[in-house]
Amino acid sequence: MKADSNFVRLNSQPHEASSEVQFYWEERPVTARQGDTIAAALLASGIIHTRDTAVSASSRGPFCMMGSCFECRVEVNGELNVQACMRVIEPGISVKRQRS
Ligand code: FES
Known part of the structure; x- marks a missing residue:
C-alpha cells in the first residue's frame, strides 16, 4: 500500500466557511474541516492505513467513500467497526486504527 494519499x-468556494475541527488519530492531534467525514479528514491528512484485516493483518483504508466496501472501519472513542466514510468528525474525538 502506498505511503501517501x-x-x-x-x-x-469563497462563500464556504472553512472552520477547522481538531480530533485525534492514534493519540496525535489532526486538523480537519468542519463537515468532513472521518475518512475524508484522514485521507486529506495523508493517513491511508486505517485498519488491519482480522485474518492476515493486511493494511486497508477507505476505498468507496459511500458506505459500501467497509474497508474504512475504525475505532471511534472505543466504538469498533465505525465506517469512517459515514461519520462526520466531531471536535476532540479519538480515532484509532482498527486491528480486528
Ligand atoms: S470507504 Fe467504503 S464503506 Fe467507507
Missing part, C-alpha cells in the same frame, strides 16, 4: 481537496 492521492486524495486532493477541491478548492474552497
